[in-house]
Amino acid sequence: MSALAAVPDLAENPAMSAISQASDLRESAVIDPGSRILAVDSSLIELLPDRGLRRGSTIAIGDTPGAMSLTLTLLAAPMDTGAWAAVMGLPEFGVIAATDFGIPLHHLALVPDPGDTWLEATAALLDSIDIVVLAPPRRCKASDARRLSARARQRGSVLIICPPAHTPHRANTPCWPESADIELTVRDNEWQGMQCGHGRLRNRELDIVASGRRLAGPARHAHLQWGQQQWNLGA
Amino acid sequence: MRVIAIAWDAPEQEAVITALTAVAPRLEVTAPGLCIVPAQGPTRFYGSEAAACTQLRNAVVSLVDVQVGVADSRFAAALAAQRNRCVAPGKTREFLSRFPVSVLDPLMDDKSEFSDLLQRLGLHTLGAFAELPVDAVMARFGRHVAHAHRLARGEQPTPLILHVLADPPTLTTELDPPAERVDIAAFAGRALAADFIEHLTKRGLACTRLRIDAETEHGEELTRLWRAITVFDAETIVERLRWQLDGWLSDASPTRPTSGITLLRLHADEVAGSGDLQLGLWGEMSAVDRRAARGLDRIRGLLGPDSVLTALVRGGRSPAEQVQFVPWGEPTPPPNKSDSSPWPGCLPSPAPALVYPTPLPAVVTGPSGTPVHCSGRGLLDSPIATLRICQGPTNTVDTWAGPWLSDERWWDRRAHRRRARFQLVTTDHAAYLCVVEQGEWWIEATYD
Numbered sequence: 001m002s003a004l005a006a007v008p009d010l011a012e013n014p015a016m017s018a019i020s021q022a023s024d025l026r027e028s029a030v031i032d033p034g035s036r037i038l039a040v041d042s043s044l045i046e047l048l049p050d051r052g053l054r055r056g057s058t059i060a061i062g063d064t065p066g067a068m069s070l071t072l073t074l075l076a077a078p079m080d081t082g083a084w085a086a087v088m089g090l091p092e093f094g095v096i097a098a099t100d101f102g103i104p105l106h107h108l109a110l111v112p113d114p115g116d117t118w119l120e121a122t123a124a125l126l127d128s129i130d131i132v133v134l135a136p137p138r139r140c141k142a143s144d145a146r147r148l149s150a151r152a153r154q155r156g157s158v159l160i161i162c163p164p165a166h167t168p169h170r171a172n173t174p175c176w177p178e179s180a181d182i183e184l185t186v187r188d189n190e191w192q193g194m195q196c197g198h199g200r201l202r203n204r205e206l207d208i209v210a211s212g213r214r215l216a217g218p219a220r221h222a223h224l225q226w227g228q229q230q231w232n233l234g235a
Numbered sequence: 236m237r238v239i240a241i242a243w244d245a246p247e248q249e250a251v252i253t254a255l256t257a258v259a260p261r262l263e264v265t266a267p268g269l270c271i272v273p274a275q276g277p278t279r280f281y282g283s284e285a286a287a288c289t290q291l292r293n294a295v296v297s298l299v300d301v302q303v304g305v306a307d308s309r310f311a312a313a314l315a316a317q318r319n320r321c322v323a324p325g326k327t328r329e330f331l332s333r334f335p336v337s338v339l340d341p342l343m344d345d346k347s348e349f350s351d352l353l354q355r356l357g358l359h360t361l362g363a364f365a366e367l368p369v370d371a372v373m374a375r376f377g378r379h380v381a382h383a384h385r386l387a388r389g390e391q392p393t394p395l396i397l398h399v400l401a402d403p404p405t406l407t408t409e410l411d412p413p414a415e416r417v418d419i420a421a422f423a424g425r426a427l428a429a430d431f432i433e434h435l436t437k438r439g440l441a442c443t444r445l446r447i448d449a450e451t452e453h454g455e456e457l458t459r460l461w462r463a464i465t466v467f468d469a470e471t472i473v474e475r476l477r478w479q480l481d482g483w484l485s486d487a488s489p490t491r492p493t494s495g496i497t498l499l500r501l502h503a504d505e506v507a508g509s510g511d512l513q514l515g516l517w518g519e520m521s522a523v524d525r526r527a528a529r530g531l532d533r534i535r536g537l538l539g540p541d542s543v544l545t546a547l548v549r550g551g552r553s554p555a556e557q558v559q560f561v562p563w564g565e566p567t568p569p570p571n572k573s574d575s576s577p578w579p580g581c582l583p584s585p586a587p588a589l590v591y592p593t594p595l596p597a598v599v600t601g602p603s604g605t606p607v608h609c610s611g612r613g614l615l616d617s618p619i620a621t622l623r624i625c626q627g628p629t630n631t632v633d634t635w636a637g638p639w640l641s642d643e644r645w646w647d648r649r650a651h652r653r654r655a656r657f658q659l660v661t662t663d664h665a666a667y668l669c670v671v672e673q674g675e676w677w678i679e680a681t682y683d
Contacts, residue, residue, distance in 0.1 A: 065665040068588035068683035084527035096586035128530020194636035
């Protein structure tokens with residue numbers, strides 16, 4: 001309660017303060033100073049200023065094909081070392097693909113339809129879950145976005161903004177009305193393995209561009225190649 | 236589930252258990268001086284619960300004075316044994332209602348603080364605690380208290396969360412030289428227990444009933460089933476091992492082995508998924524896990540009991556069929572045999588990263604602009620040229636593959652479904668999983 005009251009813009013919001021009252025049993029967030037940075041997959045290290053996911057940061061994924069796979073790649077390595085993740089507002093989350101990327105399902109919680117309480121629920125998730133993936137609804141306001149980023153910063157969790165997937169058509173308007181610490185966008189995305197009527201989706205090449213407030217200098221690029229090994233084929 | 240509990244004064248242990256095991260083989264030792272037997276077997280064998288209790292009592296009458304209790308849950312049976320009571324079926328909650336809340340304390344992490352809390356809230360008896368609405372308990376206190384609440388209501392939570400494992404985890408260690416004394420064997424058991432717990436944790440399991448086997452140089456064996464008060468951690472396993480060996484190796488023991496112990500084996504007789512309730516309660520959860528579990532409980536309180544889901548991978552053909560969602564905190568259903576068997580018509584990896592809960596209607600046309608028709612054998616009447624999803628813009632299809640045919644439940648006229656699936660990549664490099672059924676095209680998933 002006292003920690004929350006210290007952040008004025010959170011305490012102002014009546015819904016937020018209702019959460020803080022409901023949670024007086026909660027222990028204060030313990031952040032191990034040794035793990036300020038959550039390790040990521042080696043293919044993404046060069047893109048990120050801290051060579052990993054910095055606790056407290058907000059990362060926005062650009063609204064292009066490949067966004068969800070990029071999100072899964074970001075989640076896999078930290079979750080493999082025991083971190084928890086929650087996915088908010090994304091009923092289309094591909095569970096089988098998540099396991100293919102190596103995400104342990106017993107540390108994953110899905111909140112597919114938070115409804116009108118998405119803001120409060122996301123704030124509450126940020127209190128206790130290491131990585132929160134949010135597909136924000138269209139009505140997400142800049143002030144809401146700022147509050148959630150501040151909450152993540154204060155609680156030491158990572159907020160990943162993933163474009164919503166209600167239809168496969170990507171809107172040109174950004175889904176997150178604020179500038180994030182880091183913005184990762186799949187620039188180029190090429191599937192291989194099939195020709196008209198033959199073969200199947202097999203290999204994939206992606207170009208990822210990183211920009212954002214925390215990245216000084218020119219945008220960083222990474223080229224990813226995914227094949228059989230990445231799909232973790234047991235059989 | 237009817238349960239018989241047998242309680243006696245703790246110092247006598249090994250001889251009593253041996254005698255009781257002769258009457259009821261599926262005996263589980265909970266603590267020194269307390270055993271639990273599922274009532275079903277002995278009741279059927281001896282004709283009635285009362286007869287089974289008499290048999291158990293008579294078996295040890297020369298050794299020790301035992302108290303026997305019967306009730307609908309393990310927790311209640313143990314309390315009934317203290318009072319030598321047989322609680323009639325369905326009356327367990329009523330029986331429990333008069334007990335003070337402090338009887339729950341041994342089950343909680345923080346020991347006495349829990350009943351203090353309840354008493355400060357004006358809840359002095361289990362009956363008053365049990366009256367609280369389930370959802371409110373879950374939302375306010377989280378699931379370890381919800382578990383205690385379930386016990387107070389006279390429910391038996393454990394059998395629901397059992398997992399049937401094809402290969403129950405077993406670990407063995409050999410002692411060389413043989414251990415003649417309990418403390419030497421227990422020392423070896425310490426490392427074994429730590430390995431065992433690590434092994435289980437890696438598989439996402441927690442052990443709720445443990446079998447400990449000990450063998451001596453001369454081939455004498457002692458096997459005991461131990462029921463955890465909550466779940467076993469390394470510390471409690473070593474404690475159980477000590478209890479088991481103490482009785483066996485003591486000078487007074489009639490079955491005292493003639494040589495030293497050469498082998499110790501730990502066998503997870505019954506396990507629960509570590510995502511299930513039980514681990515929420517007790518020791519083996521890391522601080523991070525506890526924090527996460529508590530947070531998710533809060534979201535459940537905020538949004539409703541079915542709002543937070545965990546996912547399980549099951550057998551199936553399409554990406555949607557292969558996944559089952561279970562509300563957070565609910566027991567996970569045990570895996571099916573079909574989960575690991577092959578599914579004809581199953582789609583190859585990679586799996587799509589976005590799977591639509593309801594498929595999106597689509598229009599697929601050929602080069603001439605007419606809709607593409609798919610025959611019963613999955614043959615298309617023209618190549619695929621364009622894709623239009625949900626009245627959106629028309630995309631040019633760059634390349635495609637398929638069909639993957641599935642002919643489901645052909646033996647059942649009403650449930651019979653024939654479907655053909657295709658992978659499509661449009662010129663903007665988006666890849667889709669389409670399904671055609673009865674001439675209609677749908678987008679099932681996106682390889683996002």
